[in-house]
Amino acid sequence: MATNNELFKGTLQTIILNLLADNNRMYGYEITQKVKLITQGELVLKEGALYPALHKLEAEGLLETSTEVVENRVRKYYALSQDGEKEVISKLQDAKDFIAQLQLLLNLKPAL
Amino acid sequence: MVLTEEQKTEIREYIVTVPKFRETYNELYDHILNALEDSNTVFSIEEVIAIVNRDFGGFNEIVYQEKIYQKEIGKKYNKHFRSLFIDTLKWPGVLIFAFCALLYFSSKTTPFNTKPLLVASIICSIAVAIFGYATIVINRIKHAKYSILDGYLGLECSSGLAVINVFLHSVLNENVFNLSNEGKLIAMLALHFFCVIYVRTFIKTFKTKFKILTA
Numbered sequence: 001m002a003t004n005n006e007l008f009k010g011t012l013q014t015i016i017l018n019l020l021a022d023n024n025r026m027y028g029y030e031i032t033q034k035v036k037l038i039t040q041g042e043l044v045l046k047e048g049a050l051y052p053a054l055h056k057l058e059a060e061g062l063l064e065t066s067t068e069v070v071e072n073r074v075r076k077y078y079a080l081s082q083d084g085e086k087e088v089i090s091k092l093q094d095a096k097d098f099i100a101q102l103q104l105l106l107n108l109k110p111a112l
Numbered sequence: 113m114v115l116t117e118e119q120k121t122e123i124r125e126y127i128v129t130v131p132k133f134r135e136t137y138n139e140l141y142d143h144i145l146n147a148l149e150d151s152n153t154v155f156s157i158e159e160v161i162a163i164v165n166r167d168f169g170g171f172n173e174i175v176y177q178e179k180i181y182q183k184e185i186g187k188k189y190n191k192h193f194r195s196l197f198i199d200t201l202k203w204p205g206v207l208i209f210a211f212c213a214l215l216y217f218s219s220k221t222t223p224f225n226t227k228p229l230l231v232a233s234i235i236c237s238i239a240v241a242i243f244g245y246a247t248i249v250i251n252r253i254k255h256a257k258y259s260i261l262d263g264y265l266g267l268e269c270s271s272g273l274a275v276i277n278v279f280l281h282s283v284l285n286e287n288v289f290n291l292s293n294e295g296k297l298i299a300m301l302a303l304h305f306f307c308v309i310y311v312r313t314f315i316k317t318f319k320t321k322f323k324i325l326t327a
Binding site (some may be wrong): 027028029030032033045048050051052055056058059060061067070073074075076 | 142
């Protein structure tokens, strides 16, 4: 069953920050592929969702960027800033609390 | 799929006019090439259009998001510049200025010539403006597109000159303010102090922030 991407919109920033916490630095396409791999193709970042979210996080100072020339093209890498490292902990806690509340509200049993 | 140089040129020609800034263009181009290299289909420009629509929401969305990005990043760097500028005025940095002023007023026996201060302030501000605009033009020629930070850089590098201009036409203009010689001296010292901090802040900001995107 395909995952409804709408449900993930509010947690996109958390997903990105958490991926970057685990992977040091990543570029845009790499993030989309990693999300696809982890969710086994169920969640696909599209409709211009990823890059605006990355740019917003960068403007908020949660991400730092660097560029590198790879195969004759410029690649922009994103990494967590010091503020981003602190924010990822708080965002993950928020997500956990939200999931717990949702389970209570919808009478869902956590997956085993 | 493995892309040939002709196919890469075709992609570049297709997307080059869409993004206004090179950061967006580079990100878009890299993403398209990565997506095509990962796919097993045969190259066609329709495939490129499909990637642009699927992953970026189309050309209109790219242009729209680019404007938002420029605004947000400009706000971030403005905030950074302001905080660096204000930090110099905080303790203990401001102590140096107070010490210099005290030293001057306690040892002054002859009238002070403010012209060198004014000339130095103007030269400093003009140098910053020339450097900033030269950087923008050189990078524009080198990369064929403006950087998303060029608007902000242009604003910052000309703000010192603007402040001096306003200062010359108001505070130091005898038709507007009738200041005593002592008053003019204090105003001149304040202007020079502003210029020194402005130039230092500009250099600091340029070194730490602009190098990333001008690579």
